[in-house]
Structure formats: structure tokens, C-alpha cells
Amino acid sequence: MFTGYQDSVMSPREKVIATALWLFTRKGYFNTSMRDITRESAVSTGSIYHYFKDKEGVATALFEALLERMQTELDTIMQLHESAHDQCRAVISLLFDITQSEPDVMAFMLYVKHREFLPNERPVCSSKPFETMRAMVARGMARGEIEQRDVQAASACLFGGAIRMITSELDGILEKPLHDYYEEVWSCSWRAVAAI
Amino acid sequence: MFTGYQDSVMSPREKVIATALWLFTRKGYFNTSMRDITRESAVSTGSIYHYFKDKEGVATALFEALLERMQTELDTIMQLHESAHDQCRAVISLLFDITQSEPDVMAFMLYVKHREFLPNERPVCSSKPFETMRAMVARGMARGEIEQRDVQAASACLFGGAIRMITSELDGILEKPLHDYYEEVWSCSWRAVAAI
DNA sequence: CACTTTAGAACGAACGCTCGTTCTAGTCAA
DNA sequence: TTGACTAGAACGAGCGTTCGTTCTAAAGTG
Numbered sequence: 001m002f003t004g005y006q007d008s009v010m011s012p013r014e015k016v017i018a019t020a021l022w023l024f025t026r027k028g029y030f031n032t033s034m035r036d037i038t039r040e041s042a043v044s045t046g047s048i049y050h051y052f053k054d055k056e057g058v059a060t061a062l063f064e065a066l067l068e069r070m071q072t073e074l075d076t077i078m079q080l081h082e083s084a085h086d087q088c089r090a091v092i093s094l095l096f097d098i099t100q101s102e103p104d105v106m107a108f109m110l111y112v113k114h115r116e117f118l119p120n121e122r123p124v125c126s127s128k129p130f131e132t133m134r135a136m137v138a139r140g141m142a143r144g145e146i147e148q149r150d151v152q153a154a155s156a157c158l159f160g161g162a163i164r165m166i167t168s169e170l171d172g173i174l175e176k177p178l179h180d181y182y183e184e185v186w187s188c189s190w191r192a193v194a195a196i
Numbered sequence: 197m198f199t200g201y202q203d204s205v206m207s208p209r210e211k212v213i214a215t216a217l218w219l220f221t222r223k224g225y226f227n228t229s230m231r232d233i234t235r236e237s238a239v240s241t242g243s244i245y246h247y248f249k250d251k252e253g254v255a256t257a258l259f260e261a262l263l264e265r266m267q268t269e270l271d272t273i274m275q276l277h278e279s280a281h282d283q284c285r286a287v288i289s290l291l292f293d294i295t296q297s298e299p300d301v302m303a304f305m306l307y308v309k310h311r312e313f314l315p316n317e318r319p320v321c322s323s324k325p326f327e328t329m330r331a332m333v334a335r336g337m338a339r340g341e342i343e344q345r346d347v348q349a350a351s352a353c354l355f356g357g358a359i360r361m362i363t364s365e366l367d368g369i370l371e372k373p374l375h376d377y378y379e380e381v382w383s384c385s386w387r388a389v390a391a392i
Numbered sequence: 393c394a395c396t397t398t399a400g401a402a403c404g405a406a407c408g409c410t411c412g413t414t415c416t417a418g419t420c421a422a
Numbered sequence: 423t424t425g426a427c428t429a430g431a432a433c434g435a436g437c438g439t440t441c442g443t444t445c446t447a448a449a450g451t452g
Contacts, residue, residue: 012427028312030226034412044429045413055412113309116224123367149384152370153361153377157384160356165349171319174348181349188345188353192388208402230438240403241439247401251438 013051015041017065020058025107029059029117059118066109070129078132084140085194089186091133092162096178099166107170110163133159137193147195157192161185209247211237213261216254221300225255225313255313262305266325274328280336281390285382287329288358292374295362303366306359329355333389343391353388357381 010018019041023032034055038045052058077090099106114121124130134155140146146154162185169178206214215237219228230251234241248254269290277283295302310317320326330351336342342350358381365374 028309031312033410035410038430045431046415046429047427049413050427111309113224113307113312116227116309123369125364125367126369149380150377152364153357153380154384156360156364157357157381157388160358160360161349161353161388162356163360164352164356168321168348168352171321173319173322181346184345184349185353188350188388192353192357192384229436231436234404241405242403242441243401245439 012041012043012047013061016043016048016051016058017062019043020062021066021104021108024059024062024112025104029112056117059114060121062108063114063118063121066105067127067129069105070109071132074129074132078136084136084143084145085190087136088133088140088158089190091136092159092186092189093182095162095166096182099169100178103170106166111167111170140193144195146193149193154193158189161189161192208237208239208243209257212239212244212247212254213258215239216258217262217300217304220255220258220308221303225308252313255310256317258304259310259314259317262301263323263325265301266305267328270325270328274332280332280339280341281386283332284329284336284354285386287332288355288382288385289378291358291362292378295365296374299366302362307363307366336389340391342389345389350389354385357385357388 016037019037020032023036023040027036034045034048037043037048037058041048048058052061073094074091077087077094081087081090095106109124115123134151137146137155137158138151141148141151141154146158165174165178165181165185168174174181212233215233216228219232219236223232230241230244233239233244233254237244244254248257270287273283273286273290277286291302305320311319330347333342333351333354334347337344337347337350342354361370361374361377361381364370370377
């Protein structure tokens with residue numbers, strides 16, 4: 001039973017979105033009914049349809065909120081670190097952090113098959129945050145930190161290992177806490193693309 | 197409209213499974229109705245329920261068929277190649293091949309969120325084929341080809357880049373054919389984990 | 393051979409239920 | 423009083439599944 005997000009300071013709209021995140025990641029979009037959302041959020045059917053066009057509208061709002069939040073964090077990282085090396089390292093650290101402290105957020109971003117219920121959204125990996133990550137890699141190449149290569153391929157190799165570890169963690173098949181693998185994964189990933 | 201698998205030599209059971217693969221990857225499990233499967237496979241509702249317990253039973257049979265097929269191919273690779281290096285290289289080549297020639301197969305294996313409609317199946321990455329891939333990595337460490345590391349982390353880094361490229365291809369965001377990235381991805385991936 | 397019996401494959405209309413959504417009535421703040 | 427918000431009963435479409443029936447072909451029998 002979901003209780004964590006029924007904070008009285010939250011607006012009905014926020015309550016619905018937080019509940020949707022909880023339910024969608026736990027049971028999946030199609031196994032979650034509007035009645036489930038009504039019950040767990042303590043917001044009535046009528047109110048939900050006052051704030052959102054339909055069920056898909058709830059999912060879209062949730063998706064956009066998470067993308068925007070992620071983009072904000074990436075922007076901060078870009079300001080804080082100068083080298084592409086440090087930027088990319090910080091990104092993986094961020095992703096690991098979120099996976100541990102808010103697994104639902106990570107699961108919804110990486111793991112949920114959005115196209116099945118959001119036919120109008122572009123796939124996650126062509127969203128702004130993923131583009132930003134590729135831009136970091138491209139900048140690393142321009143600065144001579146990363147070997148000249150196809151940006152798409154280099155990005156896949158640099159972040160692919162970490163993302164794989166994250167989905168393993170979300171599947172619950174890791175023995176140790178995710179952060180215990182951080183240095184190991186980072187050193188592998190960087191070695192994969194580093195110049196010379 | 198789906199016509200490719202209505203081969204008259206196929207048994208009704210095979211027709212249903214082939215149609216399910218086609219529809220599930222194209223529209224998703226929950227957006228595919230039993231009527232859709234009936235129509236596209238030209239097998240009647242009654243017959244489908246004669247061969248399969250229920251809709252989930254169709255999905256389970258499909259999933260098991262694909263896992264078994266993948267395992268057979270991995271076994272062949274293990275016999276053909278001696279070094280872990282050659283084995284892993286061949287695995288990535290195989291995955292790229294399947295992605296290009298039978299994208300549905302790859303999409304269903306890697307991309308579809310099985311747990312949403314197969315609550316009794318373990319996640320893909322703890323299935324036998326994925327275990328076999330980790331065993332290859334472990335063997336590479338024992339032989340001194342791959343640096344001593346946590347096997348889980350090394351496997352993620354070695355195959356993560358390729359898998360990321362495959363999902364990019366399935367999302368249709370690659371400019372060139374997937375195979376054009378093969379050597380680049382492999383050299384990055386191997387560098388990530390190779391001994392010294 | 394011819395006829396009957398039988399097992400189970402194939403069929404698809406019909407059922408019951410759950411879902412997303414709508415609608416009307418009511419509440420509350422300004 | 424008005425307009426934004428809340429409430430939850432009611433609706434109709436569409437779903438997975440069932441079930442009574444028909445079809446097919448092999449086995450049994452004389």
C-alpha cells in the first residue's frame with residue numbers, strides 16, 4: 001500500500017503524478033487502473049480528469065517532469081566540472097545516486113517501455129538529457145580527452161556499462177549495493193573511450 | 197498487415213507464436229488483443245485456447261522459444277572459439293546480426309518489459325543466455341585475457357555498449373546500418389576489460 | 393471392404409467483467 | 423452569487439475467456 005506521497009502540502013496534481021510514478025513502476029502502466037490512482041492518491045476521479053486530459057495525459061506529465069528534473073541536474077554538472085572526463089564521471093555518479101535513493105524515478109526513465117503507452121513521445125534515448133550526455137562526449141573528443149570516433153558509438157560504450165548495472169540493480173540481481181561497483185565501472189568505461 | 201508467417205507448413209501452434217512475436221513487438225502485449233492474434237494468425241479463438249492456457253501462456257511459450265534459440269546459438273559459439281576474446285566478439289556479432297535480420301526477436305528479448313505481463317518469469321538478464329555470457333567473461337579472467345574484476349561489472353561494461361547500440365537501432369535513431377559500428381564498438385568494449 | 397464409433401482439433405458467438413471516461417450534483421472560497 | 427474544484431455513480435466499449443457445436447480422420451468391428 002502506498003502512503004509516502006500523500007503529503008498534505010502537495011497539490012492534487014502533484015499527488016496524482018507521484019502516485020502514478022509509484023504505481024506505474026510497480027505494476028506497469030497497463031496493470032494500473034484509474035481506480036488504483038484514485039484510491040492511492042486520495043484524489044477523486046472527477047478531480048483527476050479536471051487536471052489531466054486522460055490516463056495518457058497523466059503519464060505524459062509524469063514523463064516530462066522527470067525529463068526536466070534530469071536535465072536540470074545535468075546542467076548543474078556541466079557548470080560544476082570543466083573536463084569531459086569529470087562531467088561524464090559525475091553523470092554516472094548521479095545516475096547511481098538516483099537509482100539508490102529513488103529507484104522509481106530511474107526505473108521509469110530507463111526501464112519502462114514508454115512507446116507502448118506514449119505513442120507520441122520520442123524514445124528516451126533521443127530525449128534532451130540523453131542528447132546532453134552525447135554532447136559531453138563530443139566535447140571530450142574536441143578537447144582531445146576522448147579518442148576520435150562516432151559519437152553515438154562512443155557514448156554507448158561510455159555509458160552502456162553503467163546503464164547495464166543500473167538495470168541489473170533495478171532487477172534486484174546485484175549482490176552488493178550499486179555504489180560498491182562505481183569505481184570499477186567507471187574505470188572500465190573511461191578506458192573504453194579515453195584518448196590513447 | 198501481417199502475412200509473412202502464415203506459411204502452410206507451420207502448425208497452428210507455431211503460427212500463433214510467430215504472430216504473437218510480430219504483434220507484441222509492434223504494438224506491445226497490452227495493445228494486442230486475442231482477436232488481433234486470431235485475425236493475423238488465421239487460427240481461431242477456440243484453437244488458440246486449445247494449445248495455450250491463456251494469453252499469458254502464449255507470451256510464455258514465445259519467450260521460452262526465443263531463450264532456447266539464443267542459448268543454442270551461444271553454445272555453438274562456445275564450441276567454435278577457444279579464447280574468451282573470440283567468444284565475446286562472436287557474441288556481439290551474433291547480436292548485431294539478429295538485430296538486423298530479425299529485429300522482432302531482438303526487440304522482444306531485450307526491449308520488451310516482460311515482467312509487466314510475465315510476473316512469473318525471472319528478468320531477462322538472469323536468464324540462461326545472459327548467464328552464459330557472464331560465464332564467458334569469468335573464463336576470460338581465469339585465462340588471464342580479462343583483467344580480474346567483479347564478473348557482473350566486467351560483463352556489463354563488455355556487453356553494455358553493444359546492447360546500447362542495439363536498442364538505439366531498434367529505436368531507429370542510428371544514421372548508418374548497425375554493422376557499420378561493429379568494429380568501433382568491439383574495440384571500445386574490449387579495451388574496457390582487457391588485461392593490461 | 394463398408395459402416396460405426398470415437399477422440400480431439402477447430403470454430404466463433406456469447407458472456408461477464410473491468411476499464412477509461414463522462415456526467416450531474418454538490419462544496420467551498422472569494 | 424459565481425466559478426473553480428470535488429465527488430463518485432453510471433455508462434458503454436472492449437477485453438479475455440468459455441462453451442456448445444461441427445468437422446476430420448483414424449480405429450474398431452463384422
